[in-house]
Amino acid sequence: MISKEKRAGTTDAADASSTGVIDQAIAENRHLPGALLPILHAIQDRLGFIPPHAAARIADGLNLSHADVHGVISFYHDFRSAPPGRHVVKLCRAEACQSMGAVALETRLKARLGIDFGQTTPDGAITLEPVYCLGNCALSPAVMIDSQLKGRVTQERLDGLIASLEAKP
């Protein structure tokens, strides 16, 4: 059991290390017209998520209100507010994949991992996310694993892919 003090301390340390990333993302992109999305992407590319304290720093850096920044972060499906697992599996739910059995694939994968969309397995290995079309509709069903597109994903192929992720550190 982690004590309250310890937990607060851990968060402070995490904040301190992510602050550098956040400030760097702001500094590198603030000159761009419409800089907010590039900044958020730069942060998430490096940290895997947008830490909650980032919104206030970005708001300061871009001279926006905190509400504006929070509104943008929460609008887009891509931006996570908590760290993902070691691997992110995006399963396509769109029509072409459905026509080739994506619903059964989804049901089985959720059961196997014991999680729903938007959740991470308890061992921190896999975060499962829905995606609405990966542009691989002639090779349905499709999934994306850590930015790697996979096509013609049968139950057996998905089982193999997941097993190899679980085995990876």
Add this chain to the structure above:
Amino acid sequence: MTTMYVPRDAAACSVGAEEVAQAIARAASARGDRIDIVRNGSRGMFWLEPLVEVATPQGRIAYGPVAPEDVASLFDAGFHTGAAHRLCLGPTEEIAYLKKQERLTFARVGVTDPLNLSEYEAHGGLRGLRAALGMSSRDIVEEVVRSGLRGRGGAAFPCGIKWRTVLGAEARPKYIVCNADEGDAGTFSDRMIMEGDPFVLFEGMAIAGIAVGAAKGYIYLRSEYPDAERTLALAIAAARQASLLGNDVLGSGRAFDLEVRRGAGAYICGEETALLESLEGKRGMVRPKPPLPALEGLFGQPTVVNNVITLASVPIILDKGAKYYADYGMGRSQGTLPFQLAGNVKRGGLVEKAFGITLRELLYDYGGGSASGRPIRAVQVGGPLGAYLPESRFDTPLDYEAFAAAGGMIGHGGVIAFDDTVDMAQMARYAMEFCAIESCGKCTPCRIGSRRGVEVIDHIRAGRKPAANLALLRDLCDTMTYGSLCAMGGLTPAPVVSALDHFPEDFGVSPAKKVS
């Protein structure tokens, strides 16, 4: 030295093209064979991917689908000289699927190395831009008007008319925005262009910039396409190096440069005004029109917003002339459309044809029927906002007007086939659910209507007061169709109502007593 082609296209790599390329390189070096592997775009015959081509004196010979473990036997058979093998498909250009197509926009995709600008030029690239640089702005715009090119993103608005509006706007600066937020399920032609022939897109954007007086372009790319993002970055660097982009486009003294901006997983950002909001760093909320983006678009300035395929079709129009392009097609649907054959079909892929081809030709002559071997029962054309069509509509020609008259929408040209195991009430529910997830929330019919739609369909499927709920569902669809701010809420009823009309039995209504 033998030249071999192994696609770098994300779809080809999704079934192992990268591993095949590595296996070929290893095998060749182990055998002491000297080969040059070119990573081309995909030919768009996805059931044959990974498709490996070998350059021979008789032309390119295709082998596919190749797995890494086939590579040893391919070398043993002498495939690097184009020899016979069980995977040999003969000359690539003679494969019927490809041979019957009319590839104008996709002329180079799968043929050339997408990052090699001199090869691009050797295959007809840059001629359109060079022609445009010798013309007046007005003449370029009128050439595009005469070509009959209409917006390929889905709305089919005449491209030249949009350009004419931007040309006539007095405010400066002006912008060219390429809509590469290809969110419609069943579509991948934008992705294939960006990964397979990115220079044609840059050339089209540069022509647009020179035509309307814009020096800056943005490509708004969906985040689901990381491979396209990498290819675009490399291609932009090469294009700047060769002055296709920059302060002095092809030595003309005219400036045009572009930047890629990544979206963040919001389908609605494919709607042009939501896209502009997103580019400005805001929530992707739809703007009311007017003002038109042509007059008050990005950062409030005059802006051309065109889809990838629209812009990539411009160079050939400027190169070969409006008439050459307009001679393809039928009625007011001129030119070609890269159709995307997807879902439950045996031979899915990219089929660029003149307008006027029928769904039946696409599904059976090209697609070879369903992948599962069962009858094709329903087809969704035009993405998640497109209608579901039954077999009785398969002979309608794919022409914007004729297809609309038959209750369909061509949209971005995606065609998704479903076999007879599909539950159309489930598909209708999904259409509403998708709208609920992706609605920007600005207007009530879309935001609330879609959630209510899911609930009502759940009642119908559970057999709760079906007659009353079916009437309510149609009423709700009416409200969404006529009361929504943009096409998201306005067209979500299309798949729902078409499913109800054509497949009432899936909603527990006997076809004889169809609720109207």
